Every structure is written in C-alpha cells, then in structure tokens.
Amino acid sequence: MTARLFAPRIALSDVTLGYEGHPAVHHLSGEIAAGSMTAVVGPNGSGKSTLLKGIVGLIKPIHGRIEIEGLGRSAISYLPQQANIDRTFPISVEETASLGLWSACGTFGGVSREQRAVVARAISAVGLEGFEERTLDTLSGGQVQRVLFARVLVQDSPLILLDEPFNAIDANTAADLMNLIERWHQEQRTIVAVMHDLELARERFPNALLLAREKIAWGQARDVITPANLLKARAMSECWDDAAPWCEREAV
Ligand code: ADP
Numbered sequence: 126m127t128a129r130l131f132a133p134r135i136a137l138s139d140v141t142l143g144y145e146g147h148p149a150v151h152h153l154s155g156e157i158a159a160g161s162m163t164a165v166v167g168p169n170g171s172g173k174s175t176l177l178k179g180i181v182g183l184i185k186p187i188h189g190r191i192e193i194e195g196l197g198r199s200a201i202s203y204l205p206q207q208a209n210i211d212r213t214f215p216i217s218v219e220e221t222a223s224l225g226l227w228s229a230c231g232t233f234g235g236v237s238r239e240q241r242a243v244v245a246r247a248i249s250a251v252g253l254e255g256f257e258e259r260t261l262d263t264l265s266g267g268q269v270q271r272v273l274f275a276r277v278l279v280q281d282s283p284l285i286l287l288d289e290p291f292n293a294i295d296a297n298t299a300a301d302l303m304n305l306i307e308r309w310h311q312e313q314r315t316i317v318a319v320m321h322d323l324e325l326a327r328e329r330f331p332n333a334l335l336l337a338r339e340k341i342a343w344g345q346a347r348d349v350i351t352p353a354n355l356l357k358a359r360a361m362s363e364c365w366d367d368a369a370p371w372c373e374r375e376a377v
C-alpha cells in the first residue's frame with residue numbers, strides 16, 4: 126500500500142526441514158529472487174507447508190540455512206493453510222483485518238484514525254464492505270479467505286507467503302484473490318504461494334518449485350510444471366506410503 130519496498134531475497138543452502146528428526150524437505154538449495162512470484166507445487170505430503178514454516182521460522186532447519194535478506198521474520202506476511210484457522214473464534218472481520226497492524230503498532234498499541242482507514246480500505250479491496258462487524262463464524266470459506274487477504278493487505282509486507290490460498294473456496298473468490306496476488310507482484314513484493322491448482326500455477330505464476338520432499342524442478346513455471354516432472358514427483362511420492370511396496374530409486 127505504501128510506496129516503499131525493499132523486497133527481500135531468500136537464499137536456501139542445503140536446507141533439511143522436518144519434525145522430530147524425520148526430514149520432510151531434503152537438501153534444498155536455491156534462491157527466491159527479490160520481487161519474484163513463485164508457486165510451490167507437489168503431491169500431498171511433499172513438504173510444501175513445511176518449507177513455508179521453515180521460511181517463516183516456525184521450524185528450524187535440521188541442517189543448512191535459510192537466509193532472508195533485509196527483513197526480520199516478524200515482518201513476514203504468512204497465511205497458513207485454512208484448515209489450521211479456528212473459525213469458531215468470535216472475532217469480527219474488522220478485528221481480524223486489524224491484526225495486520227500488529228507488526229506496526231504492537232499488540233495493544235492502539236489504532237490511529239489513519240490505521241483505521243487502512244483497514245477499511247483493505248476490507249473494501251477484498252469486496253467485504255458492509256461486513257466489518259460480522260464474526261468469522263457467520264462467513265463462508267471464501268469470505269473468510271477474503272478477510273485473511275485483507276489482513277495481508279493491512280500488514281503491507283514486502284514478503285508474502287501463502288499456503289494453498291484457494292483451497293475450498295468458490296471460483297469468484299479465487300479469481301479476485303489471484304488478481305490481488307498479481308497486484309502485490311506488480312508492487313514488487315516477494316511472493317511464495319503453495320498452489321494446488323497446477324494449471325493456475327503454470328499460467329499465472331512466473332516461477333515454480335516442484336517439491337517431492339526434495340527439489341524435482343525449480344525455475345520458470347512453464348518449464349517446471351510439465352507432465353514429465355509431475356510424473357517424477359508422483360513416482361517419488363509413492364515411495365512415502367508406508368503400506369506401499371518397497372521402492373528404490375536412484376539418487377538424483
Ligand atoms: P504438504 O504441505 O506438501 O502436503 P507437509 O509439509 O505438510 O506437506 O508435510 C510433509 C511431511 O511432514 C508429511 O509426511 C507430514 O506428515 C509431515 N508433517 C507435517 N507436519 C508435521 C508435524 N507437525 N509433525 C510431524 N510430522 C509432520
């Protein structure tokens with residue numbers, strides 16, 4: 126929303142992320158360029174959400190380093206998978222969008238008139254004018270996602286991480302929110318979004334990372350999201366099923 130922008134670059138060096146010593150992302154190295162827009166795709170359980178949690182700092186690498194140049198982790202805008210959000214919590218649309226102010230004014234810093242105007246503009250930008258007082262439990266999944274995008278707008282971060290932002294929402298909302306993501310890209314923010322819809326990822330995202338617990342392909346979306354690469358990712362994902370027949374693959 127403001128003119129300033131120093132979009133950060135993210136450097137991953139031999140990063141292994143996981144839970145209780147069990148790796149979910151192996152030896153990932155690469156760069157997310159400043160101001161780039163990257164779709165992270167891959168089969169279920171391929172480590173996409175884990176990678177975002179690693180960038181945000183919710184989990185520490187078991188091995189390797191993740192560096193975000195020029196931005197403190199608290200300034201990252203991060204939208205987790207919708208399944209993780211408690212929609213029964215009695216909080217209004219306006220209050221939820223205002224949570225985006227926290228990094229600017231502290232938890233109980235008080236909200237200025239100017240900040241209220243920022244929140245109002247964000248609610249209007251996601252098409253929820255008139256819904257300010259409604260609580261989240263009265264909204265559809267698509268409307269809740271609009272509110273969460275309003276919060277991202279309010280936060281005004283140069284680094285935006287979105288985990289399956291269009292999952293289980295209506296097509297109109299997905300189209301509106303996709304336009305908002307493209308606007309953030311035009312504003313030269315760095316954007317990383319886990320995407321379930323491969324066609325959308327290929328058509329609308331300049332860059333893509335295909336994960337299957339390790340990097341299958343990373344580069345321009347059209348070169349990454351190809352039938353051959355997807356087949357390779359899927360074949361690898363079949364090895365993760367404990368019940369699947371024993372499976373061996375050559376190191377890449
Ligand atoms: P994706 O987002 O690509 O579907 P995830 O990153 O959520 O995949 O998960 C990758 C792997 O890590 C999976 O095997 C999953 O079961 C495991 N995993 C994810 N979250 C946790 C957790 N909190 N504790 C233990 N294992 C987890």
Ligand code: MG
Pocket residue numbers: 173174175206288319
């Ligand atoms: Mg996930």
